[in-house]
Every structure is written in C-alpha cells, then in structure tokens.
Amino acid sequence: MTTSTSKRPEDQIRAEAQRLGFDLCRFTDLDQAWPAAARLGEFLDAGRHGDMGWMAETAARRAHPQAMWPQARSAIVLGLNYGSDENPLAALADPTRGAISVYARGDDYHELIKGRLKQLGGWLGARFGGELKVFVDTAPLMEKPLAERAGVGWQGRHTNLVSREFGSWLFLGVVLTTLELAPDAAEPMNCGSCTACLSACPTDAFPAPFQLDARRCISYLTIELKGPIPREFRTALGARIYGCDDCLAVCPWNKFAQAGHEQKLAARDALRAPSLAELSRLDDPAFRALFTKSPVKRLGRDRFVRNVLYALGNAGERNLAAEAQRLLDDPAPVVRGAAVWALSQLLDPAEFAGLRAARIAGETDAEVRAEWDAALPVDTEATA
Template sequence: MTTSISDPREAIRQRAAELGFDACRFTGVESPWPATARLQAFLEAGHHGEMDWMADTAGRRGHPRALWAEARSAIVLGLNYGPDADPLPGLARRDRGLVSVYAQGDDYHDLIKGRLKQLGGWLASRLGADLKVFVDTAPLMEKPLAQQAGLGWQGKHTNLVSRDFGSWLFLGVILTTAALPPDPPGEDHCGQCRACLDACPTAAFPTPYQLDARRCVSYLTIEHKGPVDPALRPGLGNRIYGCDDCLAVCPWNKFAQAGREQKLAARADRVEPSLAELAALDAAAFRERFARSPIKRTGRDRLVRNVLYAIGNSGDPALVPAAQARLEDASPLVRGAAVWALGRLLPRAEVLALAHSHAEAEADPGVRAEWAAVQSA
C-alpha cells in the first residue's frame, strides 16, 4: 500500500535518535540518478576485481527502484563510529597488526540492523506504508543515497564525508512506499584537497572520485581470496584487516564528533594485536577470538595470510619463528605467504637452506612459485 503524508520527519528523526542513530535524513527515489552510470563504468573497467556479486546484481544495484519498484522514499540513517584517536600512528608499530577502526568493535551489521528493524516497526504502525531495511549486505548503493539525502557527500576517496562526522559514519537505509518530503542533497566540499588520494599506500585511485578495488588494501585484505600480487604486498605494511588511511587523513575529521558508543567500542585484542599471536591461530582459536567481529567473515586462512605479509614487511627478525612455523600449515595460501615473509626477513643463505628442505616436498604449484621467487630474488 502506498501512502502520502504531510511531514512526519521530525518525529522519525526523534525516534531514530532515541535508538542511537546520529543522523537521519530523507530523499525520494523515483528519479534517475548519476550513480547508475558510475556503477556501470566501475564494472566495465573491471575495478570490482573478484567481487563478482557486484556485476551479478548490477541490474538491481543500479537504482533503488530497480531493487524495489514500489519504493518512493528512502530514510538514510548514520551511526558515528569515529575513533577517539588517530589510528595512523599504529603503522609505525611493525610487530603489531593494524585493524580498520570499523572492525575493532562488535559487528556493526548486527547492531544497525536490529535498530533499523525497531525503527521500521515503529514506522510501519504510523505510516501505514510498506518498508524494507538495508545494511550494506543487499544490492543497494547507500553512499549515493546518503549524499542525495544530505548526510554528506562522496569524497574523492569515494566514501561518504560528513561536515559533522568526517569520514566515520556507518549507514543504514529504510526504503518505503510512503512519499516523504526530501531533505536537500549534500554538496561537495572537497575543493582542491587531495589528502585522501595521496595517503593511499597502493595508489588505488586512478583519478579523484574513482576507486580501483583491485589495488585497495581493504579489498586485498578482506575480499581477495588468493595470494596478493607481490608488487602490492609491501604497500600493505602492517594492515591486516582493512585500511583507514584515506579516511583518517580527511581534514573534515577535525570537525567530527569523536567517540563511539559502548557497543561499538574497540576491543583491546583488536587494537594493534600481536602479529606473532595472530600467526599462531588455528581455525578454532580464530572463531573464538573473532566470534562477534566482522573479521570472522574473512576466515582464518585469509587473516593469517595478511598477518604473514605484515610480518614480512616488519623488518623484525624476532618474528621469523612465527613465520617459519607456518611453512607446515595446512593452507597453501598461508604457506605461500610464510615463504614470502621469510624471504624478506632472512639472509639469502638461510632462505636457500629452507627452500632445500621444503620446496621439493611442496605439492601446491602456487607455493612452489613462491619458493622459486625467493630463491631467484
């Protein structure tokens, strides 16, 4: 059923604030928008990498009405997850792993979805309209919607930038068949600044406002399933899950309202965890440690792969035993990363000795290629 109502926005904003949301704005979804063409160009360039689901769902992802034809309005919610301190100094502590700020607490999907459902139930009883809730697991482009609703604008790093919260907002969306008055859209305030582009350690931005995910540290450490391109591995540094560089350097963060609520607070074991400890995790220990974390979706093998790349980038001989222990790992992905790490940390003679004792017995062609690479380096 479709309902037209005058202007219930203030009541909705008040209820959203009571549920813990920091921003709540509205936009219509019936008109064409430029995000459709940008998505198509992104896919045609292959910038989505192995994220085949983006191409598979492009028809529904291109516009909210393609996902749900009856939708007329979107309510876009923002939840501040800004850190209490700059995360970038952690890059200098090379025996520790750097976890993206958003993943240092419990899984935000669960937190936001629960609140969206509460808000949705409250709305349904008052609007007399149908609605659906979304938290970035459905083929809906939240960031263009957030800009259209006026929460901020998509910056040159393609993430949402808010004048109130900087680059640190989780987004959730409620689509509804109700016709709600729209808020003014967000205006771009990036100006001549290119701090986010210059901060990227792997040059993942071909031009401002365009991201090549295949070079992005967040993509490489989370979405990419196989070995990372050796040319990009040094750029990972000690980032083991995601990357905050382009977000953290945004000048608008200085105006942000810092501080996360308790349920999003960083857990001590996820803020710069020990690389040696993480390298030793087996599957059961991984599941226990990251049970309520978004990190659990990556799986043990990919995380330990990232940890071993960080060990290789550390320059710290004290981490050699942690890497060497993974030469016998059951996962070829992990074994190959261990070979690369040891090739970076050990003198050539010791690398050749290890190759002599391990390479010939290695059955996986990818790991054999890693051994060949370190022997010829």
C-alpha cells in the first residue's frame, strides 16, 4: 500500500511551520560542497568585515554547517515576511526625522523567531525523533547560502536573499537536524540584468555585483562600528540613524511582498519617523525605555545618539544647532565628537570657529579635539 504524500515528514513539518506563523519552509541536505566558504574567505582576506573580528574568529566553523555540528544531516530553513506596510524610504522625506531600518521598527525578531523555532523543534523531536539545533542569525552559520540551496530564494547582487513571494523582506531561521529529509530544489538567480540595488547604495558599498564591503555599508557604520563614523560617509548617512534599507527597498521583486501577505511584525508608531531633536535628548534610562524589546537597544545610548547627531548635521536646520551644542558636554567622547561635526554643518564658519575657540581648551579627549580641528573651516585661523 502506498503511503499518501500528505504523510511525508516534509509535508507535516511544513504544515506545522505554517501553523506557527512562518511564511516559508524548505529543506536541504548538507552533503554537498559549500562554495559559500570560499566567498567568505575572500571577504575576510580583503578586510571587508571591518571591525567585526568575530567573523574571522569563527571562519572555520562557518566553512560548512557540519563544521559546526558534524552530526547534522539536513537543514530546515524557515522564512518570515517582514515587509513594511509603507515605502521604507518614505522616512527619508523629512530630514528632521530619523530613519530606522524596517526590521528594527518593532520587537526584536531574534526573540520572535527563536521562540517559534523552539516550538517547531519540540514538535519535531516528539514526532520524528533525532537531534536538532536551532539558529537565528547569532551563531556562526551562514543562513543565506542555506536558504538559497533549499529554494527559499536566491542571493541577489546586493548579497541579500530575494524571494519570488516576499522580495528582499525575509527573516531567516534554521533548524539543523540529524534526520534525513528530502531536499527541495535550489532557487536559481532571477535578477536578470537588474542592478537597481547596486545603484541605490548611498556609500557605494558594493565593489562588484554579489560583493559587499561592510566597511562602507551604512548598516555596518551605524550598528557595528563602535567609534566615530569616518567623515567621508557622514553626509551620505542622511537621516539614517539605524541601518539602511535602500538596496532592499528598490528591489522589483518587492511588489509581491505586499500582495495578500499578512504583516506579522508591526512597526511601533514611535519608531516610524521619530524626531531627531527628541532623540538627541535621550539619556540612558529614556533610551532603554523607548527601545525596550527592540534590537536598537543592543546598540546602546551613546552610539545611537552619535548616529542621531550626524543626522542632525545633515538636516540643515539652523534651529537644531542648540540640540547639538548641548551635547558638547556629554560624558561620552563619541557623542561629543559627533556633536562637533553636527555643529560644523549647522553653524556659519565664523560662529563655529568662535565656538571652537571657547571649547577646545577644555576638551581632554584627543579624538574630540581632532574633530574640532578637522571641522574648522580652512580659511579660518585656529585658536589653540
């Protein structure tokens, strides 16, 4: 007697994943070669990971899923749509308001997806046995190549995953298991000749299609970089204060992301386009309160206000200078340095030079003093 295809383990797992709220569920085996390891090696050798030293430290474990867990035989790759209910770039229309990346406008997706993965894992173990491990973006596992191999989507020229159904807006979760599951077909690259994502990057972070130099990426600069953001990129930040959606938002495949799909990760109204002036006044308790359960909270108040100050400088509104000047007395040097740059953009040259003359002697941090000197107009004589 032939077993009904509806009784296949893969079909049962897909049904349970859908019940838990995942939009996509695909499978792949782990026995093939892993070309993603070679690409990672080239990325690291070129130093394009910047200050993300953990990527180099875990490179050997990232080389193949079985390098991290030799017993793994299959991967279950889950996708969750986080497409916005509005144009993600609309937040850039008003330069006095901050633009926060779509994924960070609501609750932390790590916690949301990890909870669902644990539920799926518990069900999977009880139903089919075997061992398993769940992953959400924090372990040395390259989810995007796995997702491509499993047929969830393909890696576009912007190096992000693109889906036929959800465009560039998918969170990924992975379950590695000792079970032998039937693999799905890989998804071919379907970008055609389109290069919109590459052209949209404000900082030219793509040295070539399918390559990213993280050191130039606004997401890296505003989230991963601990010190001052290099001066060459500050103007290009615009009002982007946490991450950047430009290369994702222009993808033509996104037109399918909004067609009949439920919005499962609602943005908080307070984070859609918050006032830069109000954000600049956040002390640590207020920052923690505003970003409770948000991925932004992990950034910390000082680096976040650093980003806000660069955006204030880019706003070009003279009346915002008072917000930046108040932060010249902030305890954090990275905040004071960003305040100096913001003021150099908002004040006329003579006024800025006078402010420098009044403040430079009292500044003890070498990097902040360097900010004062670098921002001084070339035709204005510096006063020590």
